[in-house]
Amino acid sequence: DGGIxxxxxxxxxxxxxxxxxxxxxNLNHDAMYWYRQDPGQGLRLIYYSQIVNxxxxxxxxxxxxxxxxxxxxxxxTVTSAQKNPTAFYLCASSLEGFRPEAFFGQGTRxxxx
Amino acid sequence: xxxxTQPEKLLSVFKGAPVELKCNYSYSGxxxxxxxxxxxxxxxxxxxxxxxxxxxxxxxxxxxxxxxSFHLKKPFAQEEDSAMYYCAxxxxxxxxxxxxxxxxxxxQP
Numbered sequence: 001d002g003g004i005x006x007x008x009x010x011x012x013x014x015x016x017x018x019x020x021x022x023x024x025x026n027l028n029h030d031a032m033y034w035y036r037q038d039p040g041q042g043l044r045l046i047y048y049s050q051i052v053n054x055x056x057x058x059x060x061x062x063x064x065x066x067x068x069x070x071x072x073x074x075x076x077t078v079t080s081a082q083k084n085p086t087a088f089y090l091c092a093s094s095l096e097g098f099r100p101e102a103f104f105g106q107g108t109r110x111x112x113x
Numbered sequence: 114x115x116x117x118t119q120p121e122k123l124l125s126v127f128k129g130a131p132v133e134l135k136c137n138y139s140y141s142g143x144x145x146x147x148x149x150x151x152x153x154x155x156x157x158x159x160x161x162x163x164x165x166x167x168x169x170x171x172x173x174x175x176x177x178x179x180x181x182s183f184h185l186k187k188p189f190a191q192e193e194d195s196a197m198y199y200c201a202x203x204x205x206x207x208x209x210x211x212x213x214x215x216x217x218x219x220x221q222p
Contacts, residue, residue: 031208033209035212040122040214042119042213043212043215045211048208056207102210104157104158106156
């Protein structure tokens with residue numbers, strides 16, 4: 001059953017701690033993306049990766065880091081440098097070229113207390 | 114820089130009324146435009162893309178390059194259309210989607 005999976009669904013962390021959000025896809029997609037969704041602001045791009053071992057900053061990359069060691073996986077680390085980390089995080093993937101539209105995961109809601 | 118603007122946060126209509134969700138964009142090249150929809154407790158999913166020029170669930174959207182708009186329209190709204198709608202742009206320079214802030218459509222019985 002092909003798809004894109006984010007885990008966990010809910011995550012709670014104390015202020016000052018780093019936390020890593022998981023995103024896995026078995027769609028054989030080359031490109032993967034991380035977006036942050038806040039009420040009234042829509043989706044804002046954090047990082048994206050077009051190919052393994054390569055990634056680019058999006059519009060709000062400060063305080064976040066990523067890695068792309070495998071085609072299937074694109075984990076996002078929210079560091080203590082991110083000033084307002086409490087948000088809903090969405091991962092997406094796409095097959096470039098013929099069908100560039102993205103497929104989205106179900107999201108992870110991160111709450112920092 | 115590329116930008117997508119959805120001026121309405123909330124659009125409330127009655128069942129059977131026409132619907133138009135506005136989307137304007139700013140991009141110097143030739144963009145690809147998309148509409149995504151998020152129903153309650155479901156994943157964000159693609160509704161339609163301008164290249165296909167198709168009608169999905171009765172919705173259509175026409176790219177107007179002169180007005181830099183990609184408004185989503187449906188002649189007769191249904192209650193099941195109630196959802197959050199996002200307009201998105203993909204440019205050639207950055208190979209990632211840029212989203213608008215979204216419009217919540219409420220279709221009342």
